[in-house]
Structure formats: structure tokens, C-alpha cells
Amino acid sequence: LQALLAPKDLQGLRLLVSAGPTREYLDPVRFLSNPSSGRMGYALAEAARDRGAEVVLVSGPTALPDPWGVEVVRVESALEMRKAILERYPWAEAVAMAAAVADYRPAEVLADKEPKAVAEKVLRLVPNPDILKELGERKDGKVLVGFAMETAEGLERARGKLLRKNLDLIALNWVNREGVGFGSPENEVVLLLRDGRVVELPRMPKRQVAERILDLVREFWRS
Ligand code: CTP
Numbered sequence: 689l690q691a692l693l694a695p696k697d698l699q700g701l702r703l704l705v706s707a708g709p710t711r712e713y714l715d716p717v718r719f720l721s722n723p724s725s726g727r728m729g730y731a732l733a734e735a736a737r738d739r740g741a742e743v744v745l746v747s748g749p750t751a752l753p754d755p756w757g758v759e760v761v762r763v764e765s766a767l768e769m770r771k772a773i774l775e776r777y778p779w780a781e782a783v784a785m786a787a788a789v790a791d792y793r794p795a796e797v798l799a800d801k802e803p804k805a806v807a808e809k810v811l812r813l814v815p816n817p818d819i820l821k822e823l824g825e826r827k828d829g830k831v832l833v834g835f836a837m838e839t840a841e842g843l844e845r846a847r848g849k850l851l852r853k854n855l856d857l858i859a860l861n862w863v864n865r866e867g868v869g870f871g872s873p874e875n876e877v878v879l880l881l882r883d884g885r886v887v888e889l890p891r892m893p894k895r896q897v898a899e900r901i902l903d904l905v906r907e908f909w910r911s
């Protein structure tokens with residue numbers, strides 16, 4: 689019903705969305721990850737689809753069903769996510785990186801499960817590539833949207849990411865506020881725009897946050 693009632697104001701927009709966590713494997717049965725549920729990215733994909741956009745969703749492992757009418761590409765690691773995103777970047781006119789990409793991966797991945805040992809174990813990690821920063825370096829006139837989860841100095845850090853990654857918009861999430869953020873159906877975000885505008889949204893369902901973000905994507909896309 690929502691799909692029928694929505695204005696088709698994103699008709700013709702080709703939107704690439706990433707969502708969910710990544711998994712960085714240590715061996716075939718163990719990985720490093722984070723509690724991202726994927727809900728914010730899926731809400732964006734669904735809202736954009738309902739407004740007439742063509743949507744490709746690159747998703748890390750989530751418990752959510754594939755949204756109808758959206759091409760879903762399932763990936764696990766940050767490196768797989770990077771490959772999937774870069775492959776579809778030329779196609780897209782706008783990209784929203786809602787995925788919680790792991791910043792590090794184990795320096796080595798064992799081919800077989802390692803039996804536990806009694807001794808203390810030190811894990812060596814190497815940094816993952818910053819996918820969104822790479823997109824920002826190319827830019828190619830595309831609308832770029834990032835998300836930032838911060839627990840302190842949120843506005844300054846989010847603004848830093850907006851500039852450093854050459855984005856049009858970044859949505860700042862406060863993870864230490866109760867009942868919002870990771871895994872919850874609601875979110876309380878501040879939108880920071882390239883032109884200096886700051887839009888503080890009240891706590892609202894992720895779907896509504898998605899609609900507000902898409903209003904701004906539309907504005908940037910049109911201009
Ligand atoms: N991001 C990305 N690739 C990474 C890390 C982050 O594309 N390897 C994207 C996220 O999807 C998000 C934005 O960059 O849209 C900001 O992510 P965040 O983790 O807040 O930023 P980082 O640059 O990783 O900084 P921090 O040290 O605060 O984690």
C-alpha cells in the first residue's frame with residue numbers, strides 16, 4: 689500500500705545502497721563483526737523503491753528478508769562489499785553507505801579451524817579500505833551519503849567525515865541514546881549537509897528517517 693501511495697518523485701534515480709555489518713573471518717568458523725541489523729539501509733532501499741527509484745542493495749549478513757523490487761547482492765567481508773560497490777558505482781547516480789563496515793580484518797585467515805590453545809593469543813589486524821572515501825575521491829558528480837555512529841564529539845567527527853570523504857550528506861547517529869540506533873526500529877539523527885545546513889530530526893522510525901534523507905538526495909540529484 690505504501691508503494692502505491694508514495695509520490696514517484698525519485699522515478700529514474702539509480703540508487704546504490706549498502707547495509708548491515710561485515711564479517712571478517714579468522715578461520716572458517718570464527719569472525720569479527722558488529723551489531724548492525726541492516727534496518728537503516730533496508731529502510732532506505734524500500735523507501736526509494738516506493739518512490740520510483742531503481743535500487744541495488746549490497747547487504748552484509750542480516751536477518752532481514754530481501755526487499756521486493758530491489759536487486760540484492762549479498763556479501764560478507766569488507767573486501768567483498770568494496771568489490772560489489774565499485775562494480776556498480778558507474779551505474780549509480782547516488783550512493784548511500786549505511787553499512788557498518790569493519791575497520792580491520794585479521795592479517796591472516798586460516799584455511800582450517802584452529803583448535804583452542806591454553807595460552808594467551810594475540811590477534812594481528814590490518815586496516816580495511818575505506819569504501820566511501822574511495823567513492824568520494826572519484827565522485828563523478830554522484831550524490832554521496834554517509835552514516836556516522838558516534839558516542840562522543842559527534843558533530844565535529846561527523847563533519848570531519850563529510851569533508852574527508854567528499855560527501856553531500858552525512859547522517860549522524862548517537863549510539864549511546866536509549867532505544868535508538870543499532871538494531872532498533874527507531875533512530876535519532878542529525879543530518880549534516882555539504883552546504884553547511886544542519887537538520888536535527890526528532891526520534892522517528894527508520895523508514896521516516898529514510899524518507900527525509902531521500903528528500904535531500906532528490907534535491908542534490910536534481911541540481
Ligand atoms: N565506511 C566505508 N568503508 C569503511 C569504513 C566506513 O565505506 N572501511 C563508511 C560507512 O559505511 C559510513 C561512513 O564511511 O557511511 C562512516 O563510517 P564510520 O565508521 O563512522 O567512519 P570511519 O571513517 O571508519 O571512522 P571511525 O574511525 O570513526 O570508525
Ligand code: CA
Pocket residue numbers: 789790791
Ligand atoms: Ca569505522
